[in-house]
Structures are given as C-alpha cells and as structure tokens.
Amino acid sequence: MAIRLRGVVKRFGDFTAVNGLNLDVPPGICLGLLGPNGAGKSTTMKMLTAQAIATAGSIHVLGFRVPEESKRARAAMGVVPQQDNLDEELTARENLEVFAHLYRVPRRARRQAVDDALALAHLTERQLTKVDDLSGGMRRRLLIARGLVHRPALVLLDEPTVGLDPQVRAELWGLIDGLRAGGTTVLMSTHYIEEAERLADECALMSHGRVIARGSPSSLVAEYAGDQVVEHYGPPDRLTEVERLAQAAGLPTRRTGPSVSVLRAETIPPSLADDLGPDGVRRAASLEDVFVVLTGELVE
C-alpha cells in the first residue's frame, strides 16, 4: 500500500478530529477523500506528513512508519496544501529552486527538474515573475509544481481547487488528471463532489473523523442511491408528506431547500408512485446524493 492507516485517532484537547480511521491507498490510484468541512480530511493529511502527530493508531506512508520515519516518506512524496504558502517575495522559479534543494534533487538534475516543473504547470513564460504578481490560478499551479519538483511517487492534494473559479478549476483538473495518468499515486481531499467524480478512481467518504463509505464513484452511487432519483418540489407540508411516505416504504430521501429527493426511485412500487403524485422530476442518481444521505451535510 502507498498509504496505510489503522485505528488512527487524533484529539485536540476534548475535540476528536480523527476517530479510529482505517484507510488503505494502493499505489497508482487517485483516491478522493471526500467529506464536509470538519470531517477530519486536513488533519489526516497533516498526519501523513507528521505535521500532526496521531494520538493513537499506526500510519505507514510508502512503507515508512510515520512519524518515526516520516523524513524519508516526505522525501518521496509531494504535498500541495490547501493554504497558499508560496513565498510571495520570490519568483516562481526561485520558489521551485528552494524546494528542489529541500527535496534533495541532485545538483546536476536541479535545473532540469525546475524547468520540468515549470513546464508542467505552464509557467515557463512566467518563471521570473514574483509570486505576488501571479494570478490565483497561476499560484495554484505553482503550488502543484512545487509539490512535484522531485517527481514524487505519492502526491497529497489538500483541497486543490478550493476557492477557485470554474475555469481555473478545470485547468487544474487537467493537471491532476495528467498525474494520475502518469502513474503517480494521488490522495486528494476535497469537498467538491464534481472534483471527486471527475478525478478519483475511488472515493472514501469521511464523516466525523472516520471513513463511512468507500468505492468507485459509480459503485457508491449504485450502493447508496440506486439508479434514479425523483425530486419533488412544493410547500413544506407536501415535502414532509413525501418524505414520510418514501421512508415508510424503506426508501432513502434527502431534503435540499425547497425539494425532497427520493433515492432508489427505480424501486418505487406503482402504489407508492401514485401516493407520491405525478409532480416528481426523475433524474440519474449522483455522488452528491450519496454524500448528502451519508453525511447529512449539504454540498457546495
């Protein structure tokens, strides 16, 4: 396994951020760690780099025990943090040169490694621009390039596109997809459903510090939401009635603002369909439905 966590717990005082987490990430896949804010995704990422120390449990990254052998693990992995921590005073190239040193890229290979990382992030033309003068999307690409400058076997992406506009997000997805295609193992935390659907081979849904479901996006949808969903709109009383009828028939529902969605709609018996009424809008089930049903949280 590229990553193996067993019974990992992380407490901050009385607050338990990660609660008995078990997680395996096989080499060569992109695993999306999906969950609402506060699910424990970022804390898990920090424990993998030994920037947070687990209260209990065992962590192995690339075969190295963490935190005991974390330095060796960190040498072989790249990290793209949620928070932009580039040095704004330095140029794009200088930022990469510093990290090429820190990642022990040999002197004779350093220049090429920096050139390659700049090319990968489409920043060759802007390599001498101060980070402060780069756009948000360029900075994000540079952050990814910084985590890849030493060609790591494993990349941790913590909310890689949070706060970016859709166009920049799509650009970054292309970059991340390229990594996956190149055989790099990727662990990506996100709370964007579409991001997980587009990029992840498998998704692990986290809630309250543990994984509550795991599988490929399509298998998760099939297991927890079925093939189809019927959305009913109407006044609150009507929505409550729809929920009651569906749940009485053993069908999961999700409430989103002015609508109630009945999951596994393909299994609704004709008698219940009559009771629910003809006003429902039928659509394909999605990972978003699974997320909401399992975590009880709304998606962004």
Next chain:
Amino acid sequence: MSTTGESAVRPERAPRLRRFEFAPVRGIWRHELALYKRYYRSQSFASMVEPTFFLLAFGYGFGSMVAVVGDYRYLDFVATGVVGTAALFTSVFPGMFNGYIRRVFQHTYDAMLAAPVDVHELVTAEALWIAAKSAVYSCTPIVVGMFFGLDPAFGMLLVPFVTFFTALGFGLFGMWTSSVVPSINSFDYVITGVVTPLFLIAGTFFPIDSLPGWAQNVAYLNPLYHCVELVRDAVFGLDPLADLGHLAGLVVFAALMWLIAVRGMRKRLIG
C-alpha cells in the same frame, strides 16, 4: 501490522536520511539568499547605519564630556561596545519578526516541514543565516571607529567570530520568543522588558563597575556583556583566561537558546 509488505512499496531512490542533515540547511539558506538579493540594500542600510549613529552620537556627544574610560579613549570604548549592540539588534529582531511572520502569516515553515526538513534543521538554518549576516554587519562600528582614530589591530579579525556566536544566541532567543508570544504586538514586552535592559547593562556605553552591585551581577549573566568584553579584548589585547570564560558564556547561551527555540517551534509547528 506487518511492515514486510510495506517495504515493497518503498521507493528505491528514497534517500537514507540522517537525524540532522545539511541539505535542508542549504535549502533554507538558498531561500534566505534569494530574499537577501532582493532586500540587501535596505537591510544593509539599517544594519550598518544605525550602529554608526549610536557610535557618533555617544562617541562625540558623551565623548565631549568623558574623554577616557579606564585606559581607553571614550570614542574607542563606545566603538567596541556598539559592536555588541549591533550584534544584538541585527539578530534578535530578525529572529523575532521573521520567525513570527513566516510561521503565522506566510506559513513558509509549514511548507518547508512538509518537505524532508525537521524543526531542528529549520531552526538551525535560520539561526545560522541570521548569525552569519549579523557577524559581518556588527563589524561596522569598528570600521567606522578606525576612521575616527581607533588603532587597527590583528585581534580585530576575531571580532566577526565573537559577534557570530553572540548573534547566534540572540537570533535563537528571538525565534524562541516568536514561538511563545500570542500576537506580534506582544513583542513590545520583549523589546522593552528584555532587549533594552540587555543593551543598557552590557558595558556598551559605560563600564559596568559604575553600576550598583546587584546590577553588576545581572550584567555578568548578560551574554551581551561577554560579547562586549571579548570584542574589547580582541581589539585592545587578549586576556586568555577571562576571554575563554566569556566565549564559554556565549557558547552556552547559544546552546541553551537552540534547545528552547527548537522546543518552542516544534510545539507551535507540529500539532
């Protein structure tokens, strides 16, 4: 869980890393050098002109009233004393403010620690850089003093080494305070309550034997006093036994500060 299976995925080129490595130190110096190239003018101006002002103001101001102190011209006394002040100011402030800003505002240290860099390597690299810069800048008053009649001496070549160890200790002290203050505004307490008294009771502008007994005892515990004494002895003539004692004081101070700076930073940076 078996680790045998784990070893199968260990990257073949994962380097065998020691507990303390110079590679991250060099990487952090590369970062500092890139910043220094950008800001050396302003940094050099502040670091060299400020002690010169002290030297001229006290040397000529008080010097017009106090011609000699002990066996020295007052201007020579101050020129050698201000070296200590320069070492203090050019190390403790970068330690405090850079340490705090990079940790809290810029998150530079978080980025570095996600790479194969440990907290003790980070602290060591930052402190050595501060000390190396300060060692050079702190010699300014000696050079300026020579323009005003301070006799050149071979012992002056030892001054950068003295200021290096002094600045190493105070740079680390600054880094430690950056790890314990709750906000950047809290540095006012450190500057007024610690740094100012340190520089006033170090024998910089007046000999400490003019102070009351208790203050003299405090001065002996002040690393800056040992720096100033060493600088004066290097310039005017070494007193080997006493100077070894002064040097030992500076080395012990730097070692203690390293321990608490690493501990403080680790507490803040590793959750």
